[in-house]
Amino acid sequence: MLQQQLLNGLVTGSVYALFALGFTLIFGIHHILNLAHGAIFMWGAFVGIYCVTILNLPFPVVLVIAALAAGLLSVAVDWIAFRPLRKAGYSEFSAIVTSIGAGLILTNVAQRVSHTEVMRYPFGTFPIEIYHVLGLRISLLQITIIGSVCVILLALGFLLFATSFGQRIRAIAIDERTASLLGVNPDAVYFQTFFISGALAGVAGVLIGIAFNSVHFLMGEPYMLRAFVIIVLGGLGSVGGAVIAGLALGVVHTLTIAYLSAALSDAIIFSILFLVLLLRPTGLYGTLRLQTRVARV
Amino acid sequence: MTSLVLQGMSRRFGGLFAVRDLTLEVPSGKVTGLIGPNGAGKSTVVNLIAGLLKLDAGSVVLDGQDISMLPPHKIAAAGIARTFQNIRLLKEASVLDNVMSGMHLHDRTTLFERLLGSRKVRRQELEFADQASGMLARFGMAEYAHRLAGELSYGHQRRVEIMRALAARPLVLLLDEPVAGMNDVESADLARLFRSVAQEGVAVLLIEHNMPFVAGLCDHIHVLSSGELIASGPADSALRDPRVIEAYLGS
Amino acid sequence: MTNFLLSHQALLNLCIINAVLALSQYLVLRAGVFSLATAGIAAIGAYTAGNLMLRQAVHPALAVLAAGLLGGIVSIVLAVPLARLRGVFQAIATLAFVQIVMSLALYSDSLTGGATGLNAIPKVVETWHLLAVLAAVVFVLSRLGKSPTGRAFDTIRQDETVAVSLGIDVVPHHRLAFILSGCIAGIGGGLMAGHNYSVATAEFGFHMMIAVLSFVIFGGLVSLAGPIVGALLLTILPEVARPLADNRMIIYGALLIVSIVYLPHGVVDTWLIKHQRRRQAALSAKSGPEAAVKASS
Numbered sequence: 001m002l003q004q005q006l007l008n009g010l011v012t013g014s015v016y017a018l019f020a021l022g023f024t025l026i027f028g029i030h031h032i033l034n035l036a037h038g039a040i041f042m043w044g045a046f047v048g049i050y051c052v053t054i055l056n057l058p059f060p061v062v063l064v065i066a067a068l069a070a071g072l073l074s075v076a077v078d079w080i081a082f083r084p085l086r087k088a089g090y091s092e093f094s095a096i097v098t099s100i101g102a103g104l105i106l107t108n109v110a111q112r113v114s115h116t117e118v119m120r121y122p123f124g125t126f127p128i129e130i131y132h133v134l135g136l137r138i139s140l141l142q143i144t145i146i147g148s149v150c151v152i153l154l155a156l157g158f159l160l161f162a163t164s165f166g167q168r169i170r171a172i173a174i175d176e177r178t179a180s181l182l183g184v185n186p187d188a189v190y191f192q193t194f195f196i197s198g199a200l201a202g203v204a205g206v207l208i209g210i211a212f213n214s215v216h217f218l219m220g221e222p223y224m225l226r227a228f229v230i231i232v233l234g235g236l237g238s239v240g241g242a243v244i245a246g247l248a249l250g251v252v253h254t255l256t257i258a259y260l261s262a263a264l265s266d267a268i269i270f271s272i273l274f275l276v277l278l279l280r281p282t283g284l285y286g287t288l289r290l291q292t293r294v295a296r297v
Numbered sequence: 298m299t300s301l302v303l304q305g306m307s308r309r310f311g312g313l314f315a316v317r318d319l320t321l322e323v324p325s326g327k328v329t330g331l332i333g334p335n336g337a338g339k340s341t342v343v344n345l346i347a348g349l350l351k352l353d354a355g356s357v358v359l360d361g362q363d364i365s366m367l368p369p370h371k372i373a374a375a376g377i378a379r380t381f382q383n384i385r386l387l388k389e390a391s392v393l394d395n396v397m398s399g400m401h402l403h404d405r406t407t408l409f410e411r412l413l414g415s416r417k418v419r420r421q422e423l424e425f426a427d428q429a430s431g432m433l434a435r436f437g438m439a440e441y442a443h444r445l446a447g448e449l450s451y452g453h454q455r456r457v458e459i460m461r462a463l464a465a466r467p468l469v470l471l472l473d474e475p476v477a478g479m480n481d482v483e484s485a486d487l488a489r490l491f492r493s494v495a496q497e498g499v500a501v502l503l504i505e506h507n508m509p510f511v512a513g514l515c516d517h518i519h520v521l522s523s524g525e526l527i528a529s530g531p532a533d534s535a536l537r538d539p540r541v542i543e544a545y546l547g548s
Numbered sequence: 549m550t551n552f553l554l555s556h557q558a559l560l561n562l563c564i565i566n567a568v569l570a571l572s573q574y575l576v577l578r579a580g581v582f583s584l585a586t587a588g589i590a591a592i593g594a595y596t597a598g599n600l601m602l603r604q605a606v607h608p609a610l611a612v613l614a615a616g617l618l619g620g621i622v623s624i625v626l627a628v629p630l631a632r633l634r635g636v637f638q639a640i641a642t643l644a645f646v647q648i649v650m651s652l653a654l655y656s657d658s659l660t661g662g663a664t665g666l667n668a669i670p671k672v673v674e675t676w677h678l679l680a681v682l683a684a685v686v687f688v689l690s691r692l693g694k695s696p697t698g699r700a701f702d703t704i705r706q707d708e709t710v711a712v713s714l715g716i717d718v719v720p721h722h723r724l725a726f727i728l729s730g731c732i733a734g735i736g737g738g739l740m741a742g743h744n745y746s747v748a749t750a751e752f753g754f755h756m757m758i759a760v761l762s763f764v765i766f767g768g769l770v771s772l773a774g775p776i777v778g779a780l781l782l783t784i785l786p787e788v789a790r791p792l793a794d795n796r797m798i799i800y801g802a803l804l805i806v807s808i809v810y811l812p813h814g815v816v817d818t819w820l821i822k823h824q825r826r827r828q829a830a831l832s833a834k835s836g837p838e839a840a841v842k843a844s845s
Contacts, residue, residue: 033636080805081805084809085808085809088809088812092635092636093582093635094808094812096582096636096639097761097765097804097808098804098805098808098809100758100761100801100804101800101801101802101803101804101805101808102801102805103801104758104797104798104800104801104804105798105801105802105805107797108795108797108798108801109798112795221754225643225644225647228640228643228644229644232637232640261655264651264655266647266648266651267647267648267651267652267655270644270645270647270648270651271648273640273641273644274629274641274644274645274648277629277633277637277640277641277644278629278632293631293632293634293708293718293719294349294369294708294709294711294712294718295348295368295369296348296349296350296351296366296368296369297349297350297351347713348712349709368712369712369713370711370712370715370716370717370718373712373713373714373715374715378713378714379713381709381710381713385707385709385710386710387702387703387706387707387710388706389706389770389813390702390706394699394702397699398699398700398702398703398710398714399714400696401696401699401700401703401714401715401716402714402715404696406695406696408697408724411691411692411695411696411697412688412691412692413688413691414687414690414691414694414695418691418694418695421696422694422695422696425696443824443825445821445825461714465714465715
């Protein structure tokens with residue numbers, strides 16, 4: 001039923017939004033396209049499933065640990081792939097290439113570690129309870145997912161806009177050199193933003209891993225490309241735009257799979273990306289100036 | 298005689314006028330100065346002429362042709378060359394390559410000829426290299442031909458940038474603060490160079506805020522302050538205008 | 549010597565094909581177009597040539613030419629949306645394009661054989677054919693590179709604002725690089741079809757994209773020798789050492805990072821720059837600056 005699929009789509013979309021948010025954060029603040037983000041998401045899912053299967057930890061604890069691990073991993077990626085370039089005065093091209101490199105390493109280490117297998121959560125990890133609301137079926141898992149995402153978004157919003165910490169981050173986003181002259185420590189901000197971005201991805205990874213009951217080393221790839229669609233559609237560097245676009249994309253993806261074909265859903269999503277890049281490269285809510293050709297402005 | 302005419306040129310950013318109702322002429326054979334304190338809008342003027350900014354009002358006319366709406370590469374093709382305030386050379390390329398890149402507009406070969414490597418292309422390349430070497434010799438930099446541009450001293454880099462601009466054999470040369478950060482000896486050298494370029498018939502527009510330099514070199518000076526023209530005239534009178542002094546000293 | 553070559557003929561052929569693909573990637577990067585479309589267009593070329601040879605019994609030379617032509621046509625179509633974009637967004641758009649091609653290839657069973665691909669294509673492409681094609685591509689690119697177009701590409705790549713101030717119209721140059729790159733990629737794919745007995749999606753897509761990018765980043769993206777040497781080294785090394793082959797992607801990842809950070813011009817170009825400087829210094833010292841100028845024309 002359509003409404004049911006819409007609901008399912010919104011749940012999926014909320015996780016897309018979480019993933020895209022971490023990605024947008026780095027792009028909006030540091031103007032870096034972190035192409036290793038998908039691998040960090042995947043490692044979050046890995047940590048999640050290992051915590052459950054090997055360490056038998058309860059689910060909420062697992063979320064926290066995965067968030068921490070992914071956050072630290074994200075910081076490590078920054079140190080290895082982006083920091084050396086900052087010191088040398090990098091071009092955008094270099095940063096993209098090194099992040100591709102970092103993503104490759106992370107993905108393939110995961111492949112080795114998991115022996116190229118798809119891992120599944122043992123039965124009963126998450127209580128299976130279904131509620132019926134307004135004629136729609138919604139599971140406890142889905143409620144947990146939406147709930148977690150809402151809490152995280154609120155916390156993030158508060159952090160960015162209502163604390164001095166957030167003020168410092170936004171200062172760096174506007175102009176790093178000026179901010180550092182005013183006493184903001186750019187290195188600390190890089191650490192914090194990459195950590196937050198990674199933590200968001202890690203949580204998204206665990207949630208997706210358990211929602212689809214499938215964790216494997218390639219699970220981050222489709223999300224990266226969907227994240228591109230989301231940030232372009234939702235506006236480069238726009239937090240609100242990323243959330244709205246994420247939800248919309250979740251709905252589109254779910255509906256396509258339900259009513260058309262799974263194989264085509266990817267092709268459709270990327271065609272949307274193409275169209276958006278063609279017609280409105282700054283996205284629907286874009287505030288960041290897109291790097292375009294040199295012409296009269 | 299060629300001349301570049303700015304007529305009522307205006308540009309706003311947000312609510313503020315960066316340049317307002319600017320009218321002036323840059324005649325060929327002369328060095329015309331455009332000066333003003335920092336933030337006066339001088340670089341905006343250069344970018345408006347060069348095609349990087351849209352005009353909100355007014356026009357830019359070159360030899361009777363309105364070029365106000367042309368994209369930057371067509372402005373260059375029309376005969377306007379420029380240098381940049383922060384010297385934009387191709388640091389990874391040699392000095393000779395940098396100068397030769399300025400000759401793009403003189404390319405007479407077709408794509409086909411270039412893909413197949415016809416003799417015409419090879420001959421043209423040799424000609425270009427010869428001309429570039431000639432220019433290097435004229436500027437006293439022949440031995441730097443194969444050095445990487447990024448390794449040169451500031452003064453030499455400036456010269457390379459000017460050579461590149463002149464390689465196009467332009468009708469108009471826009472010099473955006475060309476002697477910033479130079480000592481008197483270096484800037485005097487460049488002043489002689491600019492004068493000889495003007496004498497060859499080029500219309501030179503010199504944007505600077507170094508007053509003595511401008512006074513010694515320019516035939517005519519226009520003074521900009523907060524985007525508006527506050528004085529115009531030969532060097533000695535323009536610089537003694539009370540409004541100009543006030544603009545520089547602040548109120 | 550010939551025995552050695554013959555026994556390693558398969559490897560040699562692979563090197564040559566990879567060199568052709570590397571040159572396709574090189575051309576766009578040199579012109580400042582951040583396109584990753586080579587893998588996608590090669591796939592299109594391979595399926596085209598494969599179908600023509602398998603199902604229509606077309607002469608392989610014609611099939612490969614057709615593949616190249618189609619590669620050019622696809623590029624013309626793609627060049628339209630790409631003209632407005634720069635940097636990151638060209639990369640994203642071309643990445644999406646490759647994904648679309650791969651998805652469609654999997655989906656259109658009749659044309660492409662779906663996941664199993666086209667099989668039992670007559671293997672008619674010999675080493676000397678490959679060498680002839682490589683020589684032709686090298687000839688055209690080297691002529692183009694030494695012409696004003698080559699200089700224009702270098703200028704656009706390093707500083708587009710300077711390029712337009714010198715009268716260079718960027719869009720036609722980008723378009724030329726892209727279309728030519730597409731033709732070369734199509735030809736490379738066509739050669740693969742005629743040489744590998746089969747065409748399957750697994751050979752193209754993400755892995756090829758990364759490999760081809762690595763060839764150019766590692767080798768260098770200004771001189772013609774860069775991508776060729778990069779392709780040679782990175783094709784041979786995994787064959788020489790088993791552990792390298794097993795961890796191919798991790799090595800590519802590490803290589804991308806290390807190359808960009810420590811050898812930003814790539815192995816070959818860095819060596820050429822050093823060599824050039826020494827040569828010019830020696831010449832200048834010996835017979836005066838004029839000789840040095842003449843020597844490099």
